[in-house]
Every structure is written in structure tokens, then in C-alpha cells.
Amino acid sequence: MRTVDAVTIVHDEQELFQRTKHLFMTATEIACAANDLWVWAWRHQPYDITALSDVQRRTDMRVRKIYRADVLLDPGASHELAKRRDEFGAQVRVSTEEINETIILDDRLVILAGDSRAGRRSYSVITQAGAVQGVTSLFEAAWRSATDLAVYDAKIAEIRRLAPQVLDLLGQGIKDEAAARALGLSVRTYRRRVAELMDALGAESRFQAGARARELGLV
Amino acid sequence: MRTVDAVTIVHDEQELFQRTKHLFMTATEIACAANDLWVWAWRHQPYDITALSDVQRRTDMRVRKIYRADVLLDPGASHELAKRRDEFGAQVRVSTEEINETIILDDRLVILAGDSRAGRRSYSVITQAGAVQGVTSLFEAAWRSATDLAVYDAKIAEIRRLAPQVLDLLGQGIKDEAAARALGLSVRTYRRRVAELMDALGAESRFQAGARARELGLV
DNA sequence: CCACGGATGGCAACAACCTGCCAGCGCCGA
């Protein structure tokens, strides 16, 4: 495949689909970073990377996905991810870092998703070897520092159990001491839970936590 | 109109529309409380109280609307509201209090909107005279303590001008001192702006402010 | 020109939050 530009910008998801589906069909190695459950969804139309590659029938394909930690705060997401991972024989890890949404095919092609907060999303398709290698090494670094889904899930189970109540109390503006009493915890432990929740949300302040929780529909 | 129950619960907005449109057609006094721009929208389908009443051609109708203050943080909303107010000869006020979304027709019928956060919204339609009078007096109290649109708008203009930058800094987790420097303000003044913004958002904590701002699409 | 009002900024008291440290306790595995 020859392209004049180092980077091709695609504004339409359908077009991205058309341009790259043949590559997905033949790819043997797919790496993805997603910031929510449905980005590069396993079967979510229109862009289902696994439908494209028909991964269920091929055993020579290696699929790796990194999710952002806050996805796991959704009670159903954890189970769903584990199910898909097993169904497709994929590897799934979780990161508390913010990762740009990315797909890497066979270390040959990279798709970088642009910011979706500004309305219609654009995608950058890169095939230039040096750039692909650069992005790939960034992905590998993120992969290495991420935590296996099962391990992270075990750690976050208690946070997830409490999250609805903690978020509800925070959402009501209840001060930590009163909130702790409401949950039958000491204020130290309540503040530990809040700190863990903020970490899972990737938030550095309570304002950010509020915005992120609202964005995720948790509050 | 005779009804057996004191309160009729309606789950479908279309049904509510069908049941009450004849009353809107003949009403001479409409009072509304709305928590966002589009609730009981002037022309927003399917439930446009002014389309129903054809207020544009009738001069015997008195329309009063109270909006929640955070609506005015939307740069376009203020102008839009002023335009509609003039177009329909209505009175519009703004309140920083949380007001249940309500319509009162001729002090005879009350529609109370239920919580929309739990999926499909339900509406309570009340015609029992005592209850109608009770809700009406609550509305009157809210109306009296609310601020005229023009007056409130003048006050909030500076807040609205700064709001995008302040919210952006808060959203990035920037501490107050650094944020103040970024905006060329003293930390006292920056904190005044944050307090005013939180008041306009109806937030009692920064977590609430974050959630509310995200909900309004301001961050 | 002058007085008044409103906004700013500095200071400060207080409240709320953040996180480290450590003792105690309970559970689990050797």
C-alpha cells in the first residue's frame, strides 16, 4: 500500500471502515487502547474489529486490548469484558492512565482516534514505518504498565461495590464525616475509598471526579 | 372536569399532550418552572405549550416561566430566552434554587414532572383544588424570590464570560493559585468567580459543580 | 471636582480534604 502522505485524516467512521477492513481481515496481530466499553467494540456496529477479522474462526490472531480503569466501575462492564476476552481469546488489561484511543495492526498500520468532545470524531491513519513504530512502542509501554483484567477486577471489586453509595453522597454534597457515618465507616476509611475511586476515575480533584462520574453516567 | 383520583399519573409525554392540549388551548394563565432550556420549550416538539395555545394571536394570555440559573451559563441561552420572551410577551425569571418542573394552568390544573434521571419520565396531573392551590402558592413563592431575566443576565454576564476558562481549568485539576495566575486574577478574585459559578450551577461542592457542569455540557 | 459605590486584592480564620504513619485486630497459612 502506497500513500503520499505520512498521515491520512479520515472524518467519517464508515470511510475508515471501508479503507481498512481488508487489513483487519488479514491481520495477525491487533492491539487496541479504548477509553470506554464501546470504542472499537467487539461486536458494536459499525466498527467491530472482530467481526471484520472473523477472529472466532482464526487461531493465528493475537488480540490485545487496554481499557481505561473507569470502565471497570460499571458493574456490568467487568463481566462483559471477561466474557468477550474468553470468547475471542484476547488479552485484556486495565490502565489508570489516560490513553489515546488507538488501533495497531501488525505493527504496520496505526489508527489514532481524535478528540470526540468536539462533535464528529476524526481518525488519523498512519502507515509510515517510523511513526508506526513510535506509536507501537508507546502502546507497548502502556501495555506493560497496565494491569491484567482479572487482577485489576479483584482489586477494584470493593471500590465498585461502594462506588454507587460514595458517588451518591458526593453528589449530594455530603461532607466526608457525615458520609462516613452514613456508610458505617471511619472518616479515614471513607477518604481511602474516595481516593481509590478518584484514582479509578483518573481524577486529580473532586471537580474532575464529578465531571468524569457524570460523563460515565455514574452520578 | 371530573376525575376520581386526586392525582393522575401519566407516563407518556404524547398521552400527556393529548389529555391536556384542550386546556392549553383555552387557558388564560400559564405558569411554568423549567430546569433546562428545552423543558416545556416554547416551540420544541412534541410538547410546546405556546404552539398549543397559539399565544401569538391571543392577547388575553399571561405566561410566566422560571428557569434554573445554570441555564444562563449557556452563552446562547440568554439571548434565545430574551427573544422568546419578547416574541410571546411572556415574563421570565431566573432562580438559583432547584425547582421541580411544573406547569400550572389557570390555577385549575397542575402538571408535575417526575425525575428524568430514571429513564422514562412520568408526569403527575393534579386537578384537586386544594392540591392545585398548594402547588400554586409554592410556585408563587418561587416566582417572587426569582430574579428577572434581564437583571440576572446582567449580573451573570461576567461569570458567563469567564465560565469556559474557569471550568476548563477546574476540569484540568489546576489548583486555585495557578488557575488565578493563568487568568491574570488574584486568587481571591478567582475564588470569587468559582463561588459565583458554583452558585449559578446550584452546586454546594466542587464535586457537584463538576457533575453539573458535565451534565450541562460545559466541561 | 467630589463623593459614593462597586470591584479587586491581601489577609486571615476556619473548614474540608489529602495522605502518611502507626497501633491494633482479624484472618489465613504454615
Next chain:
DNA sequence: TCGGCGCTGGCAGGTTGTTGCCATCCGTGG
């Protein structure tokens, strides 16, 4: 049974945030 590990809760130091007070400055209107 005992030791180790992890969690909780209390304490505390520090940071961040909240809001009142007051001096100063600037703009406006009489």
C-alpha cells in the same frame, strides 16, 4: 499455635478551599 499480612481507624501535618473583612482604587454621576 504462631507469625505474617492486610485492613481499619485514630492522629496528625499539610494542602486546598471557603468566606468574611477591610483598605484601596477606579469609574460614574451629581
